[in-house]
Amino acid sequence: xxxxxxxxxxxxxxxxxxxxxxxxxxxxxxxxxxxxxxxxxxxxxxxxxxxxxxxxxxxxxxxxxxxxxxxxxxxxxxxxxxxxxxxxxxxxxxxxxxxxxxxxxxxxxxxxxxxxxxxxxxxxxxxxxxxxxxxxxxxxxxxxxxxxxxxxxxxxxxxxxxxxxxxxxxxxxxxxxxxxxxxxxxxxxxxxxxxxxxxxxxxxxxxxxxxxxxxxxxxxxxxxxxxxxxxxxxxxxxxxxxxxxxxxxxxxxxxxxxxxxxxxxxxxxxxxxxxxxxxxxxxxxxxxxxxxxxxxxxxxxxxxxxxxxxxxxxxxxxxxxxxxxxxxxxxxxxxxxxxxxxxxxxxxxxxxxxxxxxxxxxx
Amino acid sequence: xxxxxxxxxxxxxxxxxxxxxxxxxxxxxxxxxxxxxxxxxxxxxxxxxxxxxxxxxxxxxxxxxxxxxxxxxxxxxxxxxxxxxxxxxxxxxxxxxxxxxxxxxxxxxxxxxxxxxxxxxxxxxxxxxxxxxxxxxxxxxxxxxxxxxxxxxxxxxxxxxxxxxxxxxxxxxxxxxxxxxxxxxxxxxxxxxxxxxxxxxxxxxxxxxxxxxxxxxxxxxxxxxxxxxxxxxx
Numbered sequence: 001x002x003x004x005x006x007x008x009x010x011x012x013x014x015x016x017x018x019x020x021x022x023x024x025x026x027x028x029x030x031x032x033x034x035x036x037x038x039x040x041x042x043x044x045x046x047x048x049x050x051x052x053x054x055x056x057x058x059x060x061x062x063x064x065x066x067x068x069x070x071x072x073x074x075x076x077x078x079x080x081x082x083x084x085x086x087x088x089x090x091x092x093x094x095x096x097x098x099x100x101x102x103x104x105x106x107x108x109x110x111x112x113x114x115x116x117x118x119x120x121x122x123x124x125x126x127x128x129x130x131x132x133x134x135x136x137x138x139x140x141x142x143x144x145x146x147x148x149x150x151x152x153x154x155x156x157x158x159x160x161x162x163x164x165x166x167x168x169x170x171x172x173x174x175x176x177x178x179x180x181x182x183x184x185x186x187x188x189x190x191x192x193x194x195x196x197x198x199x200x201x202x203x204x205x206x207x208x209x210x211x212x213x214x215x216x217x218x219x220x221x222x223x224x225x226x227x228x229x230x231x232x233x234x235x236x237x238x239x240x241x242x243x244x245x246x247x248x249x250x251x252x253x254x255x256x257x258x259x260x261x262x263x264x265x266x267x268x269x270x271x272x273x274x275x276x277x278x279x280x281x282x283x284x285x286x287x288x289x290x291x292x293x294x295x296x297x298x299x300x301x302x303x304x305x306x307x308x309x310x311x312x313x314x315x316x317x318x319x320x321x322x323x324x325x326x327x328x329x330x331x332x333x334x335x336x337x338x339x340x341x342x343x344x345x346x347x348x349x350x351x352x353x354x355x356x357x358x359x360x361x362x363x
Numbered sequence: 364x365x366x367x368x369x370x371x372x373x374x375x376x377x378x379x380x381x382x383x384x385x386x387x388x389x390x391x392x393x394x395x396x397x398x399x400x401x402x403x404x405x406x407x408x409x410x411x412x413x414x415x416x417x418x419x420x421x422x423x424x425x426x427x428x429x430x431x432x433x434x435x436x437x438x439x440x441x442x443x444x445x446x447x448x449x450x451x452x453x454x455x456x457x458x459x460x461x462x463x464x465x466x467x468x469x470x471x472x473x474x475x476x477x478x479x480x481x482x483x484x485x486x487x488x489x490x491x492x493x494x495x496x497x498x499x500x501x502x503x504x505x506x507x508x509x510x511x512x513x514x515x516x517x518x519x520x521x522x523x524x525x526x527x528x529x530x531x532x533x534x535x536x537x538x539x540x541x542x543x544x545x546x547x548x549x550x551x552x553x554x555x556x557x558x559x560x561x562x563x564x565x566x567x568x569x570x571x572x573x574x575x576x577x578x579x580x581x582x583x584x585x586x587x588x589x590x591x592x593x594x595x596x597x
Contacts (some may be wrong), residue, residue, distance in 0.1 A: 018475030105558065216530060218543050226530050228548075242418045252417050261414060267526075268548035303549045310412050313553045322553050323413070326560020333564045337571045340484075344575060347486055 005044040005207065019044075028206045029197060031223055043208045043222050050207050051114040051315050053145060055090035057138045058131050058165045059120025063156040064090050066193035067278065070200045086114075089133075089225050103141075107148050115206060116146050117153040121162060122180055123172035130172040139180065151185045151212050152177060153202060157295055160188035160219075167301035178219065188219040194294035195276050198224045206231050218298070220270065229266035229292050232274040235259070253289065263307035264291025271296040382594045383495050385587055386458050387394055388548040393449050400442040401562065407435035408559050412552070436524065443517045463505045473499050489578040495593055501572065508565035511556060519545070519555040 003011075022042060027036040056064075068091070071173055087102045089095075094102065104116055123130035128137030145313045146152055154177045155165035165174040189202055202221055203213050205213050213221040230236065238244070238258040244251035245262055252260075260267070266274070269292050277284040285292055304311025304321070312319045388396075408430050417426040446505040453464045458530050467473045476484060480500030482488045492498070497505060522541035525534035581596040 092422045134488045140571065217540060222530060228526060231527070233528075240429035240432075241422040241425035242414060242423065242431075243422055244414060244417045246417060247405060252435075268552060270548075294490040297549065298543075303547065304553075310556060311549060311553060313550070322556035322560060325557060325561070330567065333567055335418065337502065337567060341571065341575065343486060344579065348579070351489075 003046055003047050003049050007204070008049055009044075011229065026201070026208070027306070030205055031203050034036070035229060040204075041285060043210070046207075047210065049109050050150070050210070051086040052117055052207075053103060053106060053149075054091075054117045054119065055084055055138075055142060055145060056089055056133075057118065057120030057122050057142065058172070059158045061090060061119070062193040063119045063158075064088075066196045067199045068196075068197035075093075097134075103145060106300065107145065110150045112146075113150055115151050115153065116149040117155055117201075117203070118142065118159045118177050119155040120158045120173050121166070121176050123165070123174045124180075125171070125173040130174075141352075142177070142180065145182060146181045149184060151206065152181060153206075154178065154186055154188045154190075154219075155199065156194055157190050157192040157300070161191040161300075163192060163300040164301055167299075176183070177273070186219055187212055187215065187221060190225075190296040191271060192300075194296070195224075195272055195278060197276055198272055216270075216302050224272045224276075225270045225296070227270065227272075227275075229269045229271055229274045233266055234274065235284060235286060248289075256289075256341065259289075259291040260309060262291050263305060263309055263311075265294030265297070266292040269294040269297050306328075382592045384591055385495055386591045387452075387456055387460065389448070389452050390456065390460055391489075391588055391591055393445050393452070397442065397445050397449075397495055397504060400438045400445065401566065403434060403438035405559050405563050407438065408432045408556070410574070411435060412556055439517075439520050442513075443521070446513055446517060462496050462502050463510050465504050467504060475509045476500075491576070493567060493580060493582050498576075501583060504565070504568070507521065508561065512562055512565070516555065516558045516562065519551050519558065520549055523548070 001029070004017065007141045010016075016274070022036070023040040023044070024034060024037040027040055029035060030036075054064075084108055087099065089099055092099060092102075120130060122133075122137070122142050124139060128139040131138040133141055135337070154160045158165065158174075160176045162174055162176045165172060167178070178188065187202060187206075189199060191198070198221075201224065202213060205221075205223075215224060216222050216225060218225075230239075233239075233256045236254060238256070239260055243252060243255075243257040245257045245259055247253065248262070258264070264286065266286065274283045274286065277287070277360035291306070296305065297303070304313075310321045310323050312321045312326075388400070411428070414428055414431075418427050450464070453461045476499040479488065479492065480498050482492050484500070497500075518541050519536040521534050523530060524543070524569070525537075525539045528534045528541075542548055542551050545554060564572055573584045577586075583592070583594040587593045
């Protein structure tokens with residue numbers, strides 16, 4: 001019989017007291033309230049452990065870096081204990097063929113009952129030759145591993161949307177997981193990287209409740225991506241008041257005014273930074289005085305400058321922002337109208353003169 | 364189709380009366396309310412994207428951008444509900460009320476008159492034609508630069524509003540899909556702003572053409588939108 005989560009945790013040397021603390025913390029961070037803590041504990045004690053396989057495609061490992069820095073040490077220990085037992089080529093002790101063998105083993109033993117977490121994405125150009133693992137293109141490994149998975153978690157902007165390697169012109173044709181794998185439930189957890197607690201929260205939710213969290217239209221868990229940075233920003237008051245930093249070193253900047261005019265992407269970015277913050281709640285981009293760059297939004301590298309609010313629209317090989325286009329159009333049309341009016345007046349005057357001549361002639 | 368109908372109508376009244384009732388009261392009322400809403404939306408929208416210089420004092424003493432956004436959203440509701448009302452009136456109103464919603468694109472006569480109007484505006488025709496409703500060129504422009512664009516602005520606008528209203532709000536249920544469909548929130552913001560510029564540019568042309576035709580084609584245009592009656596000077 002396969003072990004339960006609880007048994008695994010106890011074997012890892014985690015005390016029951018710590019385990020119960022973890023359950024309460026998770027219940028709270030998932031917004032379920034303290035009453036859900038015993039449910040979580042019960043589930044973890046009785047359910048057979050669901051293995052998680054963590055794959056790495058084209059990526060920078062920032063998702064893993066974020067994940068292992070999860071604020072609460074308990075969360076990190078618990079979730080890492082769950083994960084490292086199976087497969088994560090960055091974190092696991094095994095290497096080479098020994099490591100790859102685990103993938104096959106889990107695939108067979110837990111057919112249709114394991115979770116694949118993907119960090120990074122597969123490049124598709126040149127038959128996937130831009131990312132080779134164990135002598136094979138990553139895209140093949142991804143397809144094979146996902147074929148028997150119960151669900152797939154796309155970690156970060158890379159796996160969810162493509163991120164920097166998929167930015168124009170995308171030479172390797174790096175492609176987000178959701179466009180390569182079909183027919184499986186995929187949970188997008190975007191961000192570059194995502195917040196550690198968001199990552200552990202999503203994993204724990206799935207392992208505990210044996211179902212995927214409620215997702216929005218873009219496949220993101222609603223509990224963490226349901227609101228914009230802007231909606232929970234502590235500088236929002238300055239936004240509504242019309243108080244802005246106009247330069248990086250001006251008075252407004254020092255007073256902590258809204259960074260909207262400095263190009264903050266908070267109003268167009270769905271993430272939990274403004275409520276959960278980073279590094280154990282120490283700070284987050286806006287708090288440190290720099291606007292949000294919108295790293296959890298689709299194609300954020302291709303959406304114009306990080307430092308403009310009205311950014312460039314790329315279309316038909318032209319790049320210009322709405323104001324440039326609009327002012328040019330309104331200016332041109334305005335000038336054309338003036339010219340048209342002048343010609344009209346001239347033509348009319350000439351016609352009138354002609355009519356007067358005719359009238360004179362008649363007389 | 365249209366112009367023939369117009370001609371019949373003009374013949375019926377024209378020679379004696381020299382004026383025809385074109386725009387019914389709801390259309391006129393909508394026109395001016397809509398114009399006011401559009402001006403409000405454009406001005407406030409401009410300042411939402413590029414806010415005014417920073418306000419002095421405490422945040423709690425100020426609510427400038429809040430008021431600007433309030434005006435924008437309020438005017439947006441008036442614009443959208445007005446558009447709905449106007450669509451309703453296209454069904455129940457007279458045939459002129461339908462003009463800006465459907466183009467007789469299969470009618471060759473209509474197309475030839477579009478080109479006639481184009482030549483008239485390019486000073487290639489000496490005498491203008493008279494129309495009871497919109498001239499075919501105006502109808503074409505009105506359809507694309509107002510009707511289609513206005514629907515686009517309502518969809519993008521409410522999609523952006525739904526971001527603040529939150530997941531599960533009716534704005535989100537009805538219009539939330541627009542954001543991923545157009546490539547993200549930032550893109551929708553930009554396109555919405557571009558739409559504003561196009562609409563304002565069209566407004567320039569619209570106002571100019573109305574004033575010019577009022578003078579040049581010897582029929583009333585501006586007063587028609589106030590009284591509803593089209594007067595013909597000869």
